Amino acid sequence: MLHFKEQLVDGLINLSVEIMPQQAHAEGDASTVGRPRKSVVLERYIGNIHLISFRGMQRKCVHCDTSRSQFFCKGCSDKPTLCPKNCFEQYHTP
Numbered sequence: 450m451l452h453f454k455e456q457l458v459d460g461l462i463n464l465s466v467e468i469m470p471q472q473a474h475a476e477g478d479a480s481t482v483g484r485p486r487k488s489v490v491l492e493r494y495i496g497n498i499h500l501i502s503f504r505g506m507q508r509k510c511v512h513c514d515t516s517r518s519q520f521f522c523k524g525c526s527d528k529p530t531l532c533p534k535n536c537f538e539q540y541h542t543p
Contacts, residue, residue, distance in 0.1 A: 461494065461543055494543050499524040501537055512536035 500523040507517040508530040520533045522541070531537045 494541065497524040499537075499541050501531070501533055504530065510536050512540040 502523045510516045510532045511529040518532045
């Protein structure tokens, strides 16, 4: 069962890498370009209670990358800024 879960997680991560746009890093490390940290990807979809919270200052939404929002997810360790209307749910749905 554990092997199946690991395969499922790896499959979801690889799928998210294909769907997500490539992002260039300042260091230019080809092995990490466009691939989010494994723990962050897993955390987005499973295991945490995702609660939307008010930040008080506007930042760019990490999901749509166009809107500015004052809301973030308290359940994610990196506290991503997200639009409350659609992006919050879409960001946490595989």
